[in-house]
Amino acid sequence: MERLEHRLGFLTGLPIIVLLLISFIMPLFVVAGFAIMPQRVFELAHLPDFSSFAVIWEQGYYKSLLRSLGLAFLTTAILFVVCWPLAYGMAKVFGRFTLVITLAVVLILFVSENIRLFGWTLSLMKGGLIEGHLRAWTGLSFESPLYDWPVIVFGMAYVYFPFMLFPLAQGISLVPDDARLAASDLGASPARILFEIEMPLAAPGIMVGSLLTFVLSAGAVAEAKLLGGRSVVVLTDDVESAFTFGQNWPLGSALSLMLIVIVAVLAMVPISRINLDAIMGRKR
Amino acid sequence: MKPVSNTTRIALYLYGFLIIAVLYLPLVSVGFASVSKARYLTFPINRYTSEWMVQAVTSPNVHDLVLTSLKIAVSVTVLSMVIGFFGALAFARFQWKYRNLFQKLILLPIFFPQTVLGLALLIWFSALGIQPSWKTAVVAHLVWIAPITTLIIAIRAYGFDPALEEAARDMGASTLTILREVTLPLLMPGVISAGLFAFLLSWGNFPLSLFTTGVDSTLPKWLYARMVSGYTPQIPALGVLSVVGSALLMTIGFLVFRWTRRRA
Numbered sequence: 001m002e003r004l005e006h007r008l009g010f011l012t013g014l015p016i017i018v019l020l021l022i023s024f025i026m027p028l029f030v031v032a033g034f035a036i037m038p039q040r041v042f043e044l045a046h047l048p049d050f051s052s053f054a055v056i057w058e059q060g061y062y063k064s065l066l067r068s069l070g071l072a073f074l075t076t077a078i079l080f081v082v083c084w085p086l087a088y089g090m091a092k093v094f095g096r097f098t099l100v101i102t103l104a105v106v107l108i109l110f111v112s113e114n115i116r117l118f119g120w121t122l123s124l125m126k127g128g129l130i131e132g133h134l135r136a137w138t139g140l141s142f143e144s145p146l147y148d149w150p151v152i153v154f155g156m157a158y159v160y161f162p163f164m165l166f167p168l169a170q171g172i173s174l175v176p177d178d179a180r181l182a183a184s185d186l187g188a189s190p191a192r193i194l195f196e197i198e199m200p201l202a203a204p205g206i207m208v209g210s211l212l213t214f215v216l217s218a219g220a221v222a223e224a225k226l227l228g229g230r231s232v233v234v235l236t237d238d239v240e241s242a243f244t245f246g247q248n249w250p251l252g253s254a255l256s257l258m259l260i261v262i263v264a265v266l267a268m269v270p271i272s273r274i275n276l277d278a279i280m281g282r283k284r
Numbered sequence: 285m286k287p288v289s290n291t292t293r294i295a296l297y298l299y300g301f302l303i304i305a306v307l308y309l310p311l312v313s314v315g316f317a318s319v320s321k322a323r324y325l326t327f328p329i330n331r332y333t334s335e336w337m338v339q340a341v342t343s344p345n346v347h348d349l350v351l352t353s354l355k356i357a358v359s360v361t362v363l364s365m366v367i368g369f370f371g372a373l374a375f376a377r378f379q380w381k382y383r384n385l386f387q388k389l390i391l392l393p394i395f396f397p398q399t400v401l402g403l404a405l406l407i408w409f410s411a412l413g414i415q416p417s418w419k420t421a422v423v424a425h426l427v428w429i430a431p432i433t434t435l436i437i438a439i440r441a442y443g444f445d446p447a448l449e450e451a452a453r454d455m456g457a458s459t460l461t462i463l464r465e466v467t468l469p470l471l472m473p474g475v476i477s478a479g480l481f482a483f484l485l486s487w488g489n490f491p492l493s494l495f496t497t498g499v500d501s502t503l504p505k506w507l508y509a510r511m512v513s514g515y516t517p518q519i520p521a522l523g524v525l526s527v528v529g530s531a532l533l534m535t536i537g538f539l540v541f542r543w544t545r546r547r548a
Contacts, residue, residue, distance in 0.1 A: 008373070008459065009380025016371040016390065016430055024393055024401070024427050027408035034407060044411070086303055089296035093288055097300060104304045110530050111311065112488035112504040115523040118511050119310020122317050122325065122520070129313040132327030161307070212395065219397020222490065225512055236399050243403060243495075253407065256400050267395040276387045280376070280435075280442055 028260060034253035042249060052254035061238055061251075065258055068235035071149065072218040075156040076210050079164040082157065083209070087168035092177075098169075105162045113159050117226040120155060121146060124227075147229040155223035160216050164209040171205015172198065208270045215263045235259055311527065317520035325515060336521035346522065352418050353487055353502040360425045360486040365479045367426070368433030369471065375434055376441035377467075390431045398428060398491035406495040416498030424496040425486045432485065433478035440474030473541070480537040484530055 036048040039055065056062055090098040108116070123129040126144045135141050145151045175198050183193050199206065217223075221236035235255060242252030288296070313327075321331035340346055374380070375387055393401070405424050409416055448470070452462045468475075490504035497505060503526055510519050 002379075005378045006380045009378030009383060009386075010374070012370040012378065013374030013380075013382075013386050014370075015367045016374075016434060017386070019367060019426060019430060020389060020393065023405060023408070023423050024396075027401075027404040030408050030411050031404045042410075085296060085299055089300060093293060093296055094300070097297065101300055101304065104307065107534070108307050110484040110488055110534070111527050112490050112507070112523075114490050114504055114508045114511060115314060115488075115527065116310045118507075118519065118523065119312075119314040121511075122313035123310055127326035129309075129316065129327050136328050158306075215395055216397060219400045221399045222508065226508075236397075239400070239403060240495075243406070249407065252403070256403060259397070259400060260404075263395070263397065263400075267392065271388050271391050271395065274391075276375075276391075277442075280439055 031253045035257040037250040052250045064235045064238045075217045076214045083164045090169040091172035147231045152228040155227040156217040160213045163212040167205045167209035171202035175201040314520045318524040336517040340521040349503045357486040359422045361483040364430040364433040364482040367430045371434035372437035372441045376438040402492045402495040418500040421497040424492045436478040437474040
């Protein structure tokens with residue numbers, strides 16, 4: 001019986017294992033291979049060198065990497081603060097309203113992210129939904145926040161909002177009410193309860209949510225293009241130009257590889273710690 | 285004692301409504317823009333027209349885009365339902381040696397930036413000498429969507445009783461018969477909702493299609509190219525139509541789901 005289970009498990013897992021090996025793991029190795037090829041070659045049949053990394057250093061491409069990581073970090077921090085109260089409400093306060101919020105947030109995920117970001121340019125531009133109506137009704141006006149870096153952070157926070165909200169709500173639901181009550185009875189202030197009881201106990205959710213939003217926004221490109229115009233060049237922008245206009249695959253690969261390594265290291269932490277059977281299979 | 289005071293409670297509800305309003309605000313703008321008569325859009329809108337919508341629906345170029353998006357979404361849906369069904373069994377049902385490792389492998393692509401994945405696949409296809417087309421886009425979408433359908437079906441697979449399968453085996457049913465007659469019907473609701481997710485996610489996906497469709501263009505990719513190059517009223521009109529399409533499908537899916545549940 002046990003041998004049968006083992007064989008069946010392997011056989012049923014095989015289709016997706018093959019899919020991911022051929023079209024996820026192997027492409028990543030090819031990217032790594034191109035990253036150590038000489039400049040502007042289109043095959044892997046050359047002697048490896050590290051010229052791409054030298055170019056990244058000398059021509060300042062590392063700046064766009066740092067910029068992307070900085071913007072991603074800011075996005076994550078802002079999303080954490082914005083999502084915490086709502087996640088708290090969903091886990092502990094709302095009851096049926098939690099379902100309404102969950103549905104509303106999941107449904108918006110099915111609308112292409114570029115349509116939603118385009119909607120923001122129409123809302124925020126001079127003469128757009130917000131400024132246009134404000135001027136028509138009150139005569140007041142304001143400069144458009146578009147085409148600068150803060151609006152890119154806003155756009156990323158908007159697009160990746162669900163990826164922070166749901167893990168946080170899941171994490172907060174792990175905090176037992178008794179622990180809060182006990183701390184409160186002993187005279188702890190709300191701030192102290194937040195920092196010393198709730199946040200440590202909700203740590204798994206905080207970790208998953210933060211890493212997910214950080215990783216996704218570090219690799220984002222549409223926010224910078226659609227809301228930021230060409231004012232801010234992010235890493236994925238540089239990668240794209242290296243592959244298209246630049247026709248320099250090794251440079252593009254080396255830039256992607258740096259991002260991939262950072263993502264892989266960060267993603268390993270929650271993935272290695274999560275016990276999926278416990279999270280998903282509560283019924284058993 | 286209640287967990288929060290009444291004032292906090294009301295504040296949290298208001299905050300919830302505010303967030304939902306902010307989430308949907310851009311769609312309101314796109315909606316208004318799609319029916320504004322002025323070629324150069326400014327709010328508030330004074331004159332309305334359905335001209336752009338009619339233009340979008342009748343344009344042969346749009347028909348091609350919709351057809352390509354549909355071809356990709358339908359292939360992705362069918363393939364990811366099959367792959368996800370088997371994957372979910374390996375994920376949740378069978379106790380096998382490498383199950384833990386397998387579960388983590390499934391999570392990796394979901395944690396991965398999609399644009400970078402698209403680029404990596406572009407290099408990979410070129411290295412193999414494969415010309416990018418809508419078929420390569422199907423592969424790219426699958427890498428991200430098949431793990432998601434696997435997870436959705438796995439939730440269902442965790443919930444069912446293995447004793448049902450064992451009973452069938454004791455009565456002499458072969459492994460294939462059990463899969464077809466016991467496992468598949470039990471997991472069907474999960475498979476159907478996974479299929480709906482797969483279709484909608486593929487239909488709206490843009491970062492994976494950006495680099496992997498080659499000369500074929502999908503609706504989101506075409507919209508993006510137009511958005512970057514400047515405003516035309518066709519963009520919001522097509523955007524609205526695409527969203528309405530998804531919404532219709534979701535409603536139909538929901539009704540079918542409720543109908544099958546009532547019968548069961």
